[in-house]
Each structure stands twice: as C-alpha cells, then as structure tokens.
Amino acid sequence: MSAHPRIRPGALAAAVCTALLSTVLASPAAHAADPSPQRHTLSGSRPGYAGADAGAVPADQRLTARLYLGSRDPGGLAAFLRQVTDPYSPHYRHFLTPAAYQRRFALGPAEHRAVADWLTRSGLTVTRDTVHYVDVSGPERAVRQALGSPIHHYRTARGTVSAPSGDLSVPSSLGTEVVDAERAVTRGRMPERPFVLVSQQYLADPVRSAGDVHPVWAYAHVPHGYEGDATEAVLDRIERFAPGLRERVVARASMSASRLEAYNANYVGGDILTGANTPRQLVLRPRAALDPYDTGIPGVFLCSAATPPGPGVHGMCGYHAARSALHHLGDPHGQPPGSRRGPYLI
Structure with a gap:
C-alpha cells in the first residue's frame, strides 16, 4: 500500500x-x-x-x-530515488521540488x-x-x-x-498493456503496441529546427537484434496521444536494432544502454578498474554510457572522464596545456 x-x-x-x-x-x-x-x-x-x-x-x-x-515513468523514478539516496552517487541528496517532480514524473x-x-x-x-x-x-x-x-x-x-x-x-x-509489451520483447516477439519514448530536443536547442519544421526523436523497445522496421508502430503510439501527427510529418528516418549494432559495435543487439543496468554494472562497467575512464591507451579516455554511472541524460560519464583526463595531465582543476597532445574522449 x-x-x-x-x-x-x-x-x-x-x-x-x-x-x-x-x-x-x-x-x-x-x-x-x-x-x-x-x-x-x-x-x-x-x-x-x-x-x-x-x-x-x-x-x-x-x-x-x-x-x-x-508515476508516468516508474523506472525513471526508481532510478532517481536510488541516486539521491546513494552516498556514492553524484546526485546524492539532490532532491526535486514539487514542481520539478510534477514535470518529470507525475x-x-x-x-x-x-x-x-x-x-x-x-x-x-x-x-x-x-x-x-x-x-x-x-x-x-x-x-x-x-x-x-x-x-x-x-x-x-x-x-x-x-x-x-x-x-x-x-x-x-x-x-497489462505495458507489461505485455515488455514480456513480448523479452521473449523475442515484436509487440503490436510497444513501449515508446519520445523526445523533442529542439525545445531546448532551437537551432535544430528550420522555420516551423521541427525534429522529433523517438525509440521503441524491440526484441534483441530486431531487423524489422518499427516506424509504423512508433507512429501509431504517438498518434494515439497526439492525434493528427501523421498529417504533419514531412520526412522521417529510422534505424533498426541490427543497424544500430552495425553503426556502433558497442550497441550489441541494438542495446543503446550498452549492457545490463544492474547495480554491479553501473559501478564496474566496462570492467573492474580504479579508473574506468582510462582505456590504457595514452591520451584516450572513455566517456560513453559504458562507464559509471551508466546510461541516462545526466552527462556524468563525460564529466568524470574529463576529470580523469585532466588528472592524467597533472592539472586536475585547470585546462589542459596547449603544448600537450590529447586527451581524446570517445
């Protein structure tokens, strides 16, 4: 209760x-x-x-x-609660105001x-x-x-x-709609009504738009390595909550799970989260190391979702990778000397 x-x-x-x-x-x-x-x-x-x-x-x-x-995003809310209560998280005790909670989760x-x-x-x-x-x-x-x-x-x-x-x-x-869709995905079947996440980045970055033409980005949960085109299923889901969407689409581009892996070998099976989001993975990805951002190649550091604290729109992977790079340059708080090569963040 x-x-x-x-x-x-x-x-x-x-x-x-x-x-x-x-x-x-x-x-x-x-x-x-x-x-x-x-x-x-x-x-x-x-x-x-x-x-x-x-x-x-x-x-x-x-x-x-x-x-x-x-919550409209139970998984996201659970992840947020773990972050703000974890003393080792960069978001520890960074609580939301009532208005911020309503915008993000209500x-x-x-x-x-x-x-x-x-x-x-x-x-x-x-x-x-x-x-x-x-x-x-x-x-x-x-x-x-x-x-x-x-x-x-x-x-x-x-x-x-x-x-x-x-x-x-x-x-x-x-x-059971969401439950059934996720169960179908885990069993290797493409659901008729998949889970869909939609983003309108141009609201925060207007230069992405061209006049009154605006980009809308979305993805759906599909089976591992799915080779089909989920575009119609995604449009159906958005149309349900935003009637008339199809009439306003002037162009579209899509990429299947298998094509995502071909584009980036780190997205195994189309997994843009780069692996299981378990507590162990969030701390030890991509391998157990004191500095997970250091690739071992001089001047090359890893800052993708494959590093702690894992995937999400938080930028902390890049932040910690940059701090690691500056530390290796011997200047942990300033800018890297212009006479030195690197560091390179990938």
Whole structure:
C-alpha cells in the first residue's frame, strides 16, 4: 500500500497501490466496461488491518475512497530515488521540488482525465483530483465495478471499517498493456503496441529546427537484434496521444536494432544502454578498474554510457572522464596545456 488514509465510519479505506494508475496511463482510452472478463490483480492491495469480517456492505451504501496515482515513468523514478539516496552517487541528496517532480514524473492532464473518465463510467463521482491522488465517492456497487472486489465491514481495535474483501483489480486493458509489451520483447516477439519514448530536443536547442519544421526523436523497445522496421508502430503510439501527427510529418528516418549494432559495435543487439543496468554494472562497467575512464591507451579516455554511472541524460560519464583526463595531465582543476597532445574522449 502506498499510504494509510484516514478511516471514517462508512468510508472505504482503500489506498490503491501505485501500479493502478501507472497502468491507466498505458491505456487512457480504456474504461470500466471492458469487453474482456479478465482482470489484472493488484497483489497486496487488500488492507492488512481487514481482520474479523462483519459482513458485506449494502450495494446502495455510499462510500468514499482515495486512489493514489503512480508515476508516468516508474523506472525513471526508481532510478532517481536510488541516486539521491546513494552516498556514492553524484546526485546524492539532490532532491526535486514539487514542481520539478510534477514535470518529470507525475501523470499529465490527459492521464488525469482518463482516470476520471474510467471512474465516472463505473458510477463513481470524482470529488478531488490532485497530482498524487484522486478522491471518489459512490455506492458500493460502483466501487465494486471499478475495482473488482466486494466491500465488507471489518471489526478492528478502532471500531468497524469498510475495506475490500480481496485484492483490487482493474480491467486487463488497463493493467497489462505495458507489461505485455515488455514480456513480448523479452521473449523475442515484436509487440503490436510497444513501449515508446519520445523526445523533442529542439525545445531546448532551437537551432535544430528550420522555420516551423521541427525534429522529433523517438525509440521503441524491440526484441534483441530486431531487423524489422518499427516506424509504423512508433507512429501509431504517438498518434494515439497526439492525434493528427501523421498529417504533419514531412520526412522521417529510422534505424533498426541490427543497424544500430552495425553503426556502433558497442550497441550489441541494438542495446543503446550498452549492457545490463544492474547495480554491479553501473559501478564496474566496462570492467573492474580504479579508473574506468582510462582505456590504457595514452591520451584516450572513455566517456560513453559504458562507464559509471551508466546510461541516462545526466552527462556524468563525460564529466568524470574529463576529470580523469585532466588528472592524467597533472592539472586536475585547470585546462589542459596547449603544448600537450590529447586527451581524446570517445
């Protein structure tokens, strides 16, 4: 559970785990009237304090509930939390302001509307919608329809409370799209709706644009060594959230996973992260060494994602490689002497 809401008589004490609304982001057009009978169970979402069962809540009894929202980038958020809590990380204790968190990790307005639409179609009323949670109210039958579990009364040391009688669930169209896509990739199959990351670098670097023509860069998660063209799948995914995109594309270029490896032998199988992102790899890549940036070739240093602290838009690989190069030149804080050759950063 992501939090413990205040318990009030007649209120549903349901703090939904972050997986719920993270998965809603994956399918904003989906709703409770899912034609498939299958549900995606949110394991561990039944409150631990639900002890002695005092019977089912009447279907017409009104309840209130708070659903906690997940991140639009759970993996990125987890990585960020590891960095700011690791004393050996250059980002240690570099915390985000609430506004910065909202820009980087919170769900956007479209995702909030999708969540509200799904809950409303289930018969619930959204009473409050914040960056971190959504408050709803409605009859027990609507809560049961939306979250897939009957609501029961339970006797506790603090009195009688209402809580789900089992783990909560959401329609499979909400709960498994990203999971299914990633599972297909790991099994060597190209998913119909792959995970796609989109970047518009020209917003920070306007010289990339030519008048009103702007470059948009994107990649999709595909199987290792995939030789096919994922362009259409990528465009389909972007079009879903930005209708009309195809009509505005004036030119495009793509590169398959196998072509990426041919372009750069370090991208084995098209892996632009240059290897597993395990804790050991992030510290010891590309090999165990006191100075991983020193290639052993005089004047040549490595500053790619293959060096600590690994891949990401942080620039720290180059920063540490430059410090290593300056240290080898005997001038760790100044500029390298112009009379010396190198260093060369690759």
